[in-house]
Amino acid sequence: MKLWTADVAPNPRRVAIFLAEKGIEIPTVMVDLSQRENQAPDFVAKNPLARVPLLEFGDGSCLAESMAICRYFEETNPEPPLFGVDARGRATVEMWNRRMESEILARTTGCFRHCHPYWQGRIEQVAAYGELCRRQAEDSMVWLDGELAGRDHIAGADFTIADITAVCGFDIGRVAKIRIPESLANLTRWYQSVSARPSVAASGPPRK
């Protein structure tokens, strides 16, 4: 088994943090996205969508999609649980992970992809959409700050995949100059706490 992955990008990072929290170590192959190694024929043969992360099993079969990879390891290495416990708890974590994807990660990534010079010439950018994403991400932060008033983590008392998704979303947002305002005290407290975890501090875009 080996993991094809990359630095910095939020989806590979979600898996990296997840594995670190689980204490799982597997051989890793770094794919240099800036050199478009993900578009090389050998890699596209493994994942026709040309994306990392990708988990390759010993028999050569491959599993793509960050959340599919994380869920696979949640089943095979259940401790500590990062997708919740019992049916209601797991559904609650799924709700919050989905909310962090749609309200934070998709918006900060949308801003980064459609506004940042890194993507010029790599994708078709629509700057007006990127700016809309920026404003929506800023609105979402205000909402999330209120939600965090009474609790330590996104989905409740425990650190879960929803925290991983959110911190990866906020950190790619920083590259696009989306910052959590200090006035959002609950969100700031959460961000500082989660960012200090070794699994989170070990990865991600350079802190600026």
Added chain:
Amino acid sequence: MKLWTADVAPNPRRVAIFLAEKGIEIPTVMVDLSQRENQAPDFVAKNPLARVPLLEFGDGSCLAESMAICRYFEETNPEPPLFGVDARGRATVEMWNRRMESEILARTTGCFRHCHPYWQGRIEQVAAYGELCRRQAEDSMVWLDGELAGRDHIAGADFTIADITAVCGFDIGRVAKIRIPESLANLTRWYQSVSARPSVAASGPPRK
């Protein structure tokens, strides 16, 4: 327990098809999105993101997000399994459901939201982004047609949540005039087969 939901919109429809396939019947409250009933204070108190579907439990607590609701019922009513069986199988279904969300549903919905007159004055539309989504959806159809060459359903032999996500994605795409070309024979066969299921035929936008 009751389900707050709506007609036509793809996420409420995903849950409706899922419940029908499971044979689960629960009391339903229809929320008229065209009249913005989802933004009424009583509803926003249940879901601050003002979205349907929303599952309200007997104790008044609420679960939002389509996939969280479906996963809850997958655990409480496991037959027939719609999220796969065993760890590898479930991971494969998750991979395909995620791919159908990112490659089909997000793109057809993006086109619908950013190009269709229904959304004028309701959201900030960026037409250039909607047209980009349209072209990306068309590209995805070509890829998906190839994937379906050797199998009956999106994730393999069995009908799963990935088929539900895909058909809801294609049907909202039809509202934005995104059609599966007849030249894509595998995708056309799959679409006709899945659309004929009673659970699917009972819901969705008017067929035009």
